[in-house]
Amino acid sequence: MAKPETRAYSSYSHDALKLLAQMIRRARIERKLTTQELADRAGISRGLVQRIERGDPGSAIGAVFEAAAIIGVRLFDADQPTMAAHLSANNAMLALLPKSVRPSGKVKDDF
Amino acid sequence: MAKPETRAYSSYSHDALKLLAQMIRRARIERKLTTQELADRAGISRGLVQRIERGDPGSAIGAVFEAAAIIGVRLFDADQPTMAAHLSANNAMLALLPKSVRPSGKVKDDF
């Protein structure tokens, strides 16, 4: 994942990843935690913390989210009850949606 | 990363991951995209799309964010200019913060 042109990322996802990385780094420093301490609390290595704070797209999302949660970075600008509500809402919505998608003749999507 | 007890995830990061996965799945279905089509657009395999929509913590965060961006799922409830602003703000903030964290005697953080 070191090669720049191996995989193309949209600018949005790239910026989002970079932003999350910076938020994590900033929150860690503000909390006066060393990279090693954050690594220990997250159950990962210090090197991975550095890659996460650099915005490495190849980092496991579980490790990133865990590190973010530990230092108090909110992923969805929402607290836990709010997220739980969204989870339920999405579950209900998914139950109503068709179980499989069929391209009915012409392409309907666009953007 | 498949074993359930191998790594402990906080409930917040777990819920956040699950929520993002559901949002992606829901958005894909609403856009009438098959898992294969989303995989092609994101430059990943169909199997990875399935793991992403299941909330697999081991998925590469770049792949997850890219898939999310393609189907229009906003990671931070913000559009690109807003994210760019946050990026700049965080950059400025990071410049002001100390470059390295030193545990001055006792642990200052708490939660």
Next chain:
DNA sequence: GCGAATTGGTTCATAAATAGCCCATATGTC
């Protein structure tokens, strides 16, 4: 300024994720 410690950047061995198949089932369309 000195010293201690954090950080960043390597390298390497190992473990894990990923891709690409396969199959069986469920689902939607006609």
Next chain:
DNA sequence: GACATATGGGCTATTTATGAACCAATTCGC
């Protein structure tokens, strides 16, 4: 109902991330 296809799951080979140890350099506390 029959057909076509999307989905879910398993499997293996390959690519990759991860962890760990090292280094040099920066940075902060004193």
